[in-house]
Amino acid sequence: xxxxxxxxxxxxxxxxxxxxxxxxxxxxxxxxxxxxxxxxxxxxxxxxxxxxxxxxxxxxxxxxxxxxxxxxxxxxxxxxxxxxxxxxxxxxxxxxxxxxxxxxxxxxxxxxxx
Amino acid sequence: xxxxxxxxxxxxxxxxxxxxxxxxxxxxxxxxxxxxxxxxxxxxxxxxxxxxxxxxxxxxxxxxxxxxxxxxxxxxxxxxxxxxxxxxxxxxxxxxxxxxxxxxxxxxxxxxxxx
Numbered sequence: 001x002x003x004x005x006x007x008x009x010x011x012x013x014x015x016x017x018x019x020x021x022x023x024x025x026x027x028x029x030x031x032x033x034x035x036x037x038x039x040x041x042x043x044x045x046x047x048x049x050x051x052x053x054x055x056x057x058x059x060x061x062x063x064x065x066x067x068x069x070x071x072x073x074x075x076x077x078x079x080x081x082x083x084x085x086x087x088x089x090x091x092x093x094x095x096x097x098x099x100x101x102x103x104x105x106x107x108x109x110x111x112x113x114x
Numbered sequence: 115x116x117x118x119x120x121x122x123x124x125x126x127x128x129x130x131x132x133x134x135x136x137x138x139x140x141x142x143x144x145x146x147x148x149x150x151x152x153x154x155x156x157x158x159x160x161x162x163x164x165x166x167x168x169x170x171x172x173x174x175x176x177x178x179x180x181x182x183x184x185x186x187x188x189x190x191x192x193x194x195x196x197x198x199x200x201x202x203x204x205x206x207x208x209x210x211x212x213x214x215x216x217x218x219x220x221x222x223x224x225x226x227x228x229x
Contacts, residue, residue, distance in 0.1 A: 041153075041203055043219040056216065090159060099209035100147040100166060103217055105159035 003027050004106035006091040012112045013081055020077045021109045023091030031055075032074035033092040033103065034066060043090070049074055050097040081113045118208050118220035126226040127196055135191045135223045137206030143167075145211035148182065148189045153222070154202040165189065193225075201227045 006023040013019050025032060033056075034046040048056040052068040063079045078085060088108045094101035117140040127133045139148065150162040163173060165182055173180045177194045193200050206220040 041222045041224075043159075043205065043222075045216055058216075088157065092159075099211055099216070100164075102149070102161055102164050104161060105151075107156075107158045110157075 004091055004093055004104055006089075006106040006109050008109060009107060010110045010112075012114060015081055015083060015113055017081050018077070018079045019081060019111070020075055021089055021091070021111070022073070022075045023106060024073050025091075025093040025104075025106075026072065027093055027095075027104065029093040029104075030071055030096045031094045031101070032068065032071070033094075034074065034076050035090040035092060035105070037088040037090060037108070039087070046089075047074075047076075048097075055097060078111075081111075083113050086111055086113045118206050118218055120204075120206055120220035120223050122223045123221070124224040124226070126228060128228050129198055130195050132192060132194050133196055133225065135193075135204050135206075135225065137189045137191065137220060139187050139189065139206070139208045141187075141208060141210055143210040147209045149207040149209075149217065150180065150189075150191050151205045151207065151219075152202045153205065154199075159205075162191075196227045198227045198229055201225060 004025045031050045033048045035043050036046050037043045045058050046060045047066045049068045051071050065077045068074045088110050090108050091106040092103045094103045119138045146167045148165045152160045170182050179192045181190045203222045203224045205222045207217045209217045
């Protein structure tokens with residue numbers, strides 16, 4: 001059983017489209033995240049949610065909107081996709097909020113905007 | 115401010131050699147946590163280890179070992195008798211005490227194990 005699962009794994013779409021990436025964790029964790037990994041492998045946090053409440057919004061364009069219907073799910077919706085949005089997006093979760101908690105990552109979603 | 119530096123961008127070694135991946139961090143906090151993650155060619159991020167700032171004991175797990183030195187702000191990772199399956203990008207990461215969930219990642223070291 002996959003602990004943190006995200007879909008789709010691969011997504012190719014045209015500029016201007018709107019797309020969503022879904023994420024679910026079955027670890028019973030309270031906190032979930034979205035990270036972005038660019039072409040140079042640099043990993044940066046985008047958002048974190050604790051029990052459905054937004055905790056971190058790391059200067060991400062408004063075109064990115066996370067939604068957490070419950071603490072086991074954190075979806076990422078992207079409007080008006082741009083070429084620069086091409087990246088790997090990782091969903092992740094941790095037991096609870098606060099530093100020191102180990103973050104467990106999903107397998108990543110490869111987004112290519114053409 | 116916090117910062118994680120992995121100065122080695124890419125390393126290649128021949129199988130069975132030992133290899134050490136360097137990680138140097140900067141933090142003003144006295145309580146912090148250090149992590150290593152592995153990203154194999156398949157792309158997933160695999161947690162390897164977490165260490166808090168009060169525990170300076172070195173850790174060994176099979177062929178993997180970690181050397182935490184607060185005096186030099188380093189948390190180096192050594193693979194003994196490397197294998198081709200160890201080929202991956204390895205990330206060192208740091209987070210500080212408090213409710214700030216951020217884990218700051220280094221830029222990663224790409225390790226090639228040559229057969």
